[in-house]
Amino acid sequence: MEAVIFDLDGLLADTEIISLKVYQELLKDFGIPFTEETYSREYSGHREEENVQRFLDTYDLPWNFDQTLAKVYELEAQILAKGVNLKKGAKNLLTYLQREGVPIALATSSVESRARMILDSNGILSLFDHLVFAKDVKRSKPYPDIFLKACSDLNVLPENCLVLEDSEAGIEAASRAGIPVICIPDLKIPAQYFLNKTEQVFQDLDAVRDYLESKKEVF
Numbered sequence: 001m002e003a004v005i006f007d008l009d010g011l012l013a014d015t016e017i018i019s020l021k022v023y024q025e026l027l028k029d030f031g032i033p034f035t036e037e038t039y040s041r042e043y044s045g046h047r048e049e050e051n052v053q054r055f056l057d058t059y060d061l062p063w064n065f066d067q068t069l070a071k072v073y074e075l076e077a078q079i080l081a082k083g084v085n086l087k088k089g090a091k092n093l094l095t096y097l098q099r100e101g102v103p104i105a106l107a108t109s110s111v112e113s114r115a116r117m118i119l120d121s122n123g124i125l126s127l128f129d130h131l132v133f134a135k136d137v138k139r140s141k142p143y144p145d146i147f148l149k150a151c152s153d154l155n156v157l158p159e160n161c162l163v164l165e166d167s168e169a170g171i172e173a174a175s176r177a178g179i180p181v182i183c184i185p186d187l188k189i190p191a192q193y194f195l196n197k198t199e200q201v202f203q204d205l206d207a208v209r210d211y212l213e214s215k216k217e218v219f
Helices: 016-028 036-042 048-058 065-080 090-099 112-121 145-154 168-177 205-214
Strands: 003-006 104-107 130-132 161-165 181-183
Touching: 003 145, 016 036, 016 048, 016 065, 048 065, 065 112, 090 104, 090 205, 104 145, 112 130, 130 145, 145 161, 145 168, 161 168, 168 181
Parallel strands: 003 104, 003 161, 104 130, 161 181
Antiparallel strands: none
C-alpha cells in the first residue's frame, strides 16, 4: 500500500447529520416532515446539486434550483460555523499514516473552500499530502475520475492505493478505478451489492487503524 485516499463527508467529518438538519429546516415552515430514514435512503452519499434537484422534484416549494441551492449552502454554513465533529478515530488514523510515512490524499465531491474549512478547523489539513475536489474532475462519484486523479497526482498505481469510503457511490467509484476500498458506514449502510466490492467493513476509523497496524508488512 503506497497511499491512502479519504472521502470527507460521512467518513472523516460528521457532516451527514448536518445535511439532514438543513433539509429538515427548509421544510419546517411548510409543515413537511423529513426523516433521517428519508435522508439516508435518498440523499446520503450524493452531490449537493443532485440532492437539491431531487428535493425540488419531491417537494412543491416556491423556489427554483439556484434559490434552493443558495438556501442549502447558507444554512449549512451557519451550522458549520459552529463547528463540525470528526468521525471517531479520524485524527488517530491520519496521524498514524503520517507517522508510517504513507502519503494521504483527500478525494471529495465537496467544494474546495468548504472542505478546507472543515479540515482546517479540526487541525488536520496539514496532514494531507494532496487534495482533490469536485472542480478538479468532470464526473463525480460513482465515476472513478476523482480517485484516479488522486492516484495520478500522488504518482502511485491505483492497485497500490487504499480508499476509505462510507457511501455506495464512493465504493462504486473506487471499484471502477481498480482501487481496494474499505467501507465505514455512516447514516446509511450500503446495500450488500456494494459491500461485496469492499476489502473490509469497519464500524469506525480506529478499527481501520488497528487493521492496518496488523497488516504493516504491506506498507
